[in-house]
Amino acid sequence: MWSFILKRLAQGVITVWFIATATFFAMHNVPGDPLLNDRAMTAAIRANVEAKYGLDKPVAEQYVIYLGNLIRGDFGISFTQENREVNDIIREHFPVSATLGILAVLFAAAGGVLWGALTALYRNRMPDYVIMFFVILGISVPSFVIAAVSQLMLVGVNSALGVTLLPVAGWGTLSHMLLPALVLGLGTMAYLTRLMRSSMLEVISSDYVRTAKAKGLPAARIFTKHQLRNAILPVITVLGPSIAAITTGGFVVELVFAIPGLGRYFVQAVQQLDYTVIMGTTVFYGAFLVFMVIVVDVLYGLIDPRVRMQ
Amino acid sequence: MPSHPKAALDFSPVGTEREVHTLSRPSLSYWQDAWLRLKANRRALVSLFLVIGLLLFTLVGPWLWQVNPASQDLDQVSQPPGVDRSALVVDPYTPWLGGATAGTGLRLAEPATTQSVRLAWDALPSARGHRVYRNLFPVGPELAYGIPRAEFFDNSTLTFEDRLDIKPGTYYYTIVALNADGSLSRETSALTVDVQRVTTVAEARERGLVANEAALVPGDRVELALHPLGTDYLGRDMLARLMAGARVSLFIGIGAPLCFVLFGVFFGSVAGFIGGKTDQVMMRFADFVVALPFLLFMILFKIAFGIGPGESGVMPMLVALVLLMWPATARLVRGQILQIREQGYISASQLLGAKTHYLILRHMLPNTLGVVLVTLTFAIPSAIFTEAFLSFIGMGVAPPTPSWGSMSNEGIKTMLTTPHELIFPAALISTTVLAFNLLGDGLRDALDARMRNRE
Numbered sequence: 001m002w003s004f005i006l007k008r009l010a011q012g013v014i015t016v017w018f019i020a021t022a023t024f025f026a027m028h029n030v031p032g033d034p035l036l037n038d039r040a041m042t043a044a045i046r047a048n049v050e051a052k053y054g055l056d057k058p059v060a061e062q063y064v065i066y067l068g069n070l071i072r073g074d075f076g077i078s079f080t081q082e083n084r085e086v087n088d089i090i091r092e093h094f095p096v097s098a099t100l101g102i103l104a105v106l107f108a109a110a111g112g113v114l115w116g117a118l119t120a121l122y123r124n125r126m127p128d129y130v131i132m133f134f135v136i137l138g139i140s141v142p143s144f145v146i147a148a149v150s151q152l153m154l155v156g157v158n159s160a161l162g163v164t165l166l167p168v169a170g171w172g173t174l175s176h177m178l179l180p181a182l183v184l185g186l187g188t189m190a191y192l193t194r195l196m197r198s199s200m201l202e203v204i205s206s207d208y209v210r211t212a213k214a215k216g217l218p219a220a221r222i223f224t225k226h227q228l229r230n231a232i233l234p235v236i237t238v239l240g241p242s243i244a245a246i247t248t249g250g251f252v253v254e255l256v257f258a259i260p261g262l263g264r265y266f267v268q269a270v271q272q273l274d275y276t277v278i279m280g281t282t283v284f285y286g287a288f289l290v291f292m293v294i295v296v297d298v299l300y301g302l303i304d305p306r307v308r309m310q
Numbered sequence: 311m312p313s314h315p316k317a318a319l320d321f322s323p324v325g326t327e328r329e330v331h332t333l334s335r336p337s338l339s340y341w342q343d344a345w346l347r348l349k350a351n352r353r354a355l356v357s358l359f360l361v362i363g364l365l366l367f368t369l370v371g372p373w374l375w376q377v378n379p380a381s382q383d384l385d386q387v388s389q390p391p392g393v394d395r396s397a398l399v400v401d402p403y404t405p406w407l408g409g410a411t412a413g414t415g416l417r418l419a420e421p422a423t424t425q426s427v428r429l430a431w432d433a434l435p436s437a438r439g440h441r442v443y444r445n446l447f448p449v450g451p452e453l454a455y456g457i458p459r460a461e462f463f464d465n466s467t468l469t470f471e472d473r474l475d476i477k478p479g480t481y482y483y484t485i486v487a488l489n490a491d492g493s494l495s496r497e498t499s500a501l502t503v504d505v506q507r508v509t510t511v512a513e514a515r516e517r518g519l520v521a522n523e524a525a526l527v528p529g530d531r532v533e534l535a536l537h538p539l540g541t542d543y544l545g546r547d548m549l550a551r552l553m554a555g556a557r558v559s560l561f562i563g564i565g566a567p568l569c570f571v572l573f574g575v576f577f578g579s580v581a582g583f584i585g586g587k588t589d590q591v592m593m594r595f596a597d598f599v600v601a602l603p604f605l606l607f608m609i610l611f612k613i614a615f616g617i618g619p620g621e622s623g624v625m626p627m628l629v630a631l632v633l634l635m636w637p638a639t640a641r642l643v644r645g646q647i648l649q650i651r652e653q654g655y656i657s658a659s660q661l662l663g664a665k666t667h668y669l670i671l672r673h674m675l676p677n678t679l680g681v682v683l684v685t686l687t688f689a690i691p692s693a694i695f696t697e698a699f700l701s702f703i704g705m706g707v708a709p710p711t712p713s714w715g716s717m718s719n720e721g722i723k724t725m726l727t728t729p730h731e732l733i734f735p736a737a738l739i740s741t742t743v744l745a746f747n748l749l750g751d752g753l754r755d756a757l758d759a760r761m762r763n764r765e
Contacts, residue, residue, distance in 0.1 A: 011597075014598070015597075015598055018598045018602075019602060022602065022607070023610060026607075026610050026611060027610070136744060136747075136748075139743070139744075139747060140691070140740045140741075140743040140744035140747060141736070141739075141740045142695060142698050142699065142702070142715075142718070142736065142739055142740070142743075143699075144698075144699070144702045144718065144719075144722065145718065145722075145732070145736040145739075145740075148722050148725060148732070152725065152726070251699075251703055252699065252702060252703060255703065256722075266606070266609075267609075267703050267704070267705070270609055270705065271704065278610065281606075282606045282607070282610060285606055286602065286606065
């Protein structure tokens with residue numbers, strides 16, 4: 001088990017290095033110039049600014065400095081927001097995105113497993129059709145449309161009730177988080193439901209379930225002990241990539257619901273060509289996602305011993 | 311032996327040209343069989359027709375509806391489909407200096423037209439001045455008056471002429487009395503105004519609305535240009551923009567998957583066929599690309615390959631998609647090739663002297679084609695989503711080039727007042743994604759060899 005974890009961690013470190021390198025060279029090929037702003041920039045000032053950010057050195061040397069700073073956990077200073085360190089931006093806004101993301105993953109996983117199991121149990125009957133209709137809707141309607149429409153519906157509900165059931169936008173309390181998290185997790189929930197349904201169908205027709213039925217076990221016990229446990233395995237495998245999809249998918253939800261998350265700052269930084277913020281956020285996000293995938297892999301190894309053997 | 315006279319009529323020799331009754335079904339090739347099963351799947355068939363319809367909409371549509379998607383119709387801005395397009399021809403606009411009118415409360419001094427809305431009122435009892443508001447919705451209990459249009463700090467002016475961006479429809483005007491310090495009192499007077507669309511002779515001529523220009527006199531009615539799906543917030547024809555946007559969305563949605571699936575097939579089949587160390591290295595590399603956070607790198611590559619935000623075209627997005635999405639196909643094809651390599655017919659073919667390229671082209675690739683086709687159909691919706699997503703956050707195609715995603719982005723801002731600007735592009739995205747997803751499901755079932763001969 002430990003060798004498995006260590007191997008995955010080593011792979012993760014290499015992946016993060018790969019991400020950092022790709023980001024660095026991609027950013028160095030970006031046309032456009034963050035220093036070419038509306039402000040007057042004489043050659044002397046320009047040289048000073050370039051020296052300050054280390055932009056006057058050869059690319060190879062910059063790369064080495066960049067990697068060294070990364071290892072020390074220093075992402076540099078923002079180009080456009082005066083005196084603001086990228087680390088500060090991440091420290092301030094990442095917890096918001098992470099909270100939202102975790103809540104969304106919880107929604108998606110719980111909903112996906114539950115609905116998927118239900119559709120399989122009620123195969124080709126009314127509950128199956130109804131849930132699958134919503135699943136198809138969740139898969140084919142873009143998240144920004146769902147976000148906007150649900151926000152609009154919430155406005156309607158709030159004004160119809162005369163009280164603020166849930167706030168429409170903003171951030172702060174748990175009630176602010178519920179709707180954005182639900183919207184954010186919806187696409188993944190639909191995907192997981194489909195996956196859970198097909199894996200559950202396979203389990204239902206398996207020999208050990210038939211044996212359990214023949215032994216006369218109560219249906220509830222068969223469901224929890226035999227069916228759910230086995231059917232949930234494929235769902236856990238895709239949970240890692242799903243977390244990645246959900247956290248980056250947060251850009252839109254953060255925009256629509258006015259949530260001060262990291263995604264919004266990333267989009268803003270890209271629009272302003274704020275190199276250090278873009279590089280810092282990308283590497284940070286990348287490392288986070290790689291780490292999450294490793295965690296899920298290890299969990300999967302714990303649950304299903306066959307994985308470790310490979 | 312006496313022969314029966316009827317025997318010669320009842321029976322005839324079988325002969326060799328007539329087909330003998332057999333028990334076997336006609337033999338079907340893999341693809342014929344798959345097509346039969348796809349045809350039997352109603353959902354897949356409907357989605358296939360939807361896809362064909364979408365392609366016709368994109369490719370043939372612009373020939374049938376030859377309206378420039380970038381040209382603006384300033385007479386019809388943000389008009390939903392199916393509104394009354396007729397306009398009354400009136401005299402050119404003449405300035406209004408106010409004037410006495412009969413009536414009480416807030417009232418119209420003249421009939422309201424798209425040229426101008428002329429309001430008059432009597433001073434409210436305690437008013438030291440008035441503020442005029444205009445709203446698109448009735449003023450509710452929360453006293454949302456709308457946008458302030460004018461403010462008068464004494465009671466000498468009791469008229470107001472509104473000429474700001476007036477469209478045909480209903481407006482809710484309110485005047486609110488001002489206190490001495492300029493703050494709002496609770497004394498108000500409200501008026502609902504139905505605005506009529508008008509045009510002048512000169513305008514109608516300029517826009518080519520009438521064939522016989524000389525005969526046009528004030529009092530006539532003319533028909534404005536037709537927009538079957540309405541217009542957007544800049545007065546551009548929605549149908550033409552949706553068609554032009556479809557070209558971008560489907561070009562990305564189909565072009566990018568085609569490219570990266572081809573590359574993935576090449577990469578995967580080479581890795582799978584060579585095997586050993588090469589395979590290890592190649593697949594490790596694919597693993598790294600898979601681990602890249604997709605959307606972040608999509609945005610990063612897009613700005614790296616082309617130009618900053620707001621000026622980028624379609625190609626950077628295509629390149630970025632191809633660069634990031636090929637490994638899934640490569641892995642899949644490699645797995646298939648590894649499996650097929652061990653099959654008996656490959657050894658047989660090798661024994662018969664088949665060369666490597668023959669083995670790959672004749673045996674291995676055709677046998678992976680089914681899987682690749684299914685991957686392709688599922689890659690299309692995700693590419694369309696990615697384009698829509700990027701365009702939505704403003705990283706997609708640059709204006710004025712329309713795409714469904716950027717149209718949704720524009721439409722979402724005016725969702726409350728003109729929902730059609732959001733509904734049409736969003737519905738098209740959803741339909742396309744749905745159609746390709748269902749088609750992929752159908753294809754997967756139809757091409758699954760295990761399902762063959764299972765009736």
